Amino acid sequence: MPRTVKGLKAGTHTLKVVVAGRKGATKGTGTGVAFDAVKVGKKLTASPRTTATWSRLASASASGRYYAASAVPGSTAAFTFRGTSITWLTARGPAMGKAKVYVDGVLKLTVDSYAKKAGWNVRR
16 A cells, blocks of 8 residues: 655655644544655655644654654655655554645545554555
8 A cells, every 4th residue: 555656757855744733534533644654766754844733753663663643634754865756654553544645736646544453564
């Protein structure tokens, strides 16, 4: 399940993941969004820049042993990269909700991170 945006023009881009503030499913228990890492080409970068409304949490399952999480609507995690595609690694689970994924200010994906069971290193 890759969370990938492809087909970008060569150059520098900015990925923004924004908490939508909505549950991922009616059975969901929350609206949280996790930001574990991004992958550009073969390079994996953990712990992206986030706003103050995100918490930095430790987890042995996270790519860099830490990840960012927020359930505050409008909270943004951003990452500037150079390339033609980017993959966002996140977590899924019953407390996870929806996120909007933008590249260079253009909405590319709306992602539902709800799952019955928690899971890590999910790419979409």
